[in-house]
Amino acid sequence: MKIPFFNYSKLYLKDKEIIDQAYQSVMDRGAFILQEELKEFENALASYSEAKYCLGVANGTDAIWLSMMACGLKPGDEVLIPSHTYIATVGAAKLLGINPILVECGSDHLIDINQLNDQVTPKTKAIIPVQLNGRTANMDQVIDFANENGLLIIEDAAQGIGSKFKRQMAGTFGLTGTYSFYPAKTLGCFGDGGAILTNDDQIYNTLYELRDHGRGKNGEYNQWGVNSRLDNLQAAILLVKIKNLDEEIVRRREIAYRYTKAFSSIEMIITPPGPDENADHFDTYQNYEIECEQREKLMAFLYEKNIGTIIQWGGKAIHQIEALNFNSELPYTNEIFKKCLLLPMNTTLTDESVEYIISVIQEFYIQS
Structure with missing residues (x-):
């Protein structure tokens, strides 16, 4: 018997029929960018997570740094991040000139709030709990600590989709929460993909424009932005897979x-x-x-x-x-x-x- 750590080819084969149907529908209609499948998937994921808004973006890394931008973090600000994480969490901060302050994890391998008091300075503006390995941190502790120190919460829930703390879904505790749909994830597509959850109207509108060159729902360009749209073909695949x-x-x-x-x-x-x-x-x-x-x-x-x-x-x-x-x-x-x-x-x-x-x-x- 041979058991690879992860069998990527089987990922497609086990759902081949329904994935092929979704692919063919997108291809037949030429529905490649910001189409109905993306809107439907965003609505489905928001509903599943019990969040007010969901925005599909190009990948999980973009989801983090776009969140930092939308939340108003500036160059020179500091953010607390557990060192047991993928480099993308920290790299997103560095990309914006934000200083990541690395902190300890606890016995469950998630952020250890009890080790953070000495890490807070006047420059500390946010905390990024990483919902690692399909587990959500003790968010009561995180929220209390953030409130005591006047910090924003941005969740890196790239590995956390579906996990809960006290029946609340990973990605819904902070001002924003971010997901990755890398193929090996619990909910993965067949390429790169990501999403941002938020319950804040202003943050949602800012992110909506940032991910599409600063373009608003009226088609006007209202600010500088980037190209970080979740590809509609990947959205179609995710829309099929989220049902399972x-x-x-x-x-x-x-x-x-x-x-x-x-x-x-x-x-x-x-x-x-x-x-x-x-x-x-x-x-x-x-x-x-x-x-x-x-x-x-x-x-x-x-x-x-x-x-x-x-x-x-x-x-x-x-x-x-x-x-x-x-x-x-x-x-x-x-x-x-x-x-x-x-x-x-x-x-x-x-x-x-x-x-x-x-x-x-x-x-x-x-x-x-």
């Missing part, structure tokens, strides 16, 4: 439950919070990120057994990338990155595949 999103999440949670149950007795593995561990959290398991002893040996053993694994972000938190010149002291995050590992987690996995992965990992630690 709940089913996708159910399956991911089933796989997570099996992993968690199987590995709970192995002392050398720390699993992420289980599906039913905390009633405040509804996790969707975009990724299943463990901490494990003998990580490199385990990866090699799994590779020999034809099972693909990866260490997230190429194996480095943002502050550990030497070329970026951060001097952050984040000992807890450092320890996590000595042990963290992503196991295969997606709905192309069969029950047989999941059981094989479990048995091979159990075999490794029995031998160890």
Whole structure:
């Protein structure tokens, strides 16, 4: 049996018929830019997330820096960002001349509010919680901290779609929330794509113009803007796939439950919070990120057994990338990155595949 970390070709094949229909409809009509499928998808995602507005943009990175612009952040401002994130979160700030201040994550690998007090300065204007691995941070703590310090909240929910904290969806807590539809995401398209959620009328109108060269709904150009429109073909694919999103999440949670149950007795593995561990959290398991002893040996053993694994972000938190010149002291995050590992987690996995992965990992630690 061969199990890649992610099987991109199966992503298309499992929904081939309905995706082909959506593709053909767009092609037959020549409906490529800002067409009905995009509007329908934006409405569908806003409804699903219980947000007032949704705007499709070109990718998840654009969603972050466009949000920063629309929220009024300026060059020289500081934003608090957990170092356990993709470089896009931090790069979006740097692109605008905003200074990212990297902060610790906690035991669930999300932002640790208890470690932030020393990081706030008069220049600090916003906090960006990263809803990582299909889990939403404790947003009560984030909101309280933001209110106490007069900070805006912009959510990076690129990996968080469908996840909830106290029954509220990731991406709906802040002034804006951002999603990515990279193909491997829980809701992914077949290229790049992103979206921004907001409940604020003014922010929505600003973003509507920013993503399309500054053009408003009346067709007039009202400000400078950029070209960051979600391609209508990708919107058509997402419109088809969002109808099966709940089913996708159910399956991911089933796989997570099996992993968690199987590995709970192995002392050398720390699993992420289980599906039913905390009633405040509804996790969707975009990724299943463990901490494990003998990580490199385990990866090699799994590779020999034809099972693909990866260490997230190429194996480095943002502050550990030497070329970026951060001097952050984040000992807890450092320890996590000595042990963290992503196991295969997606709905192309069969029950047989999941059981094989479990048995091979159990075999490794029995031998160890």
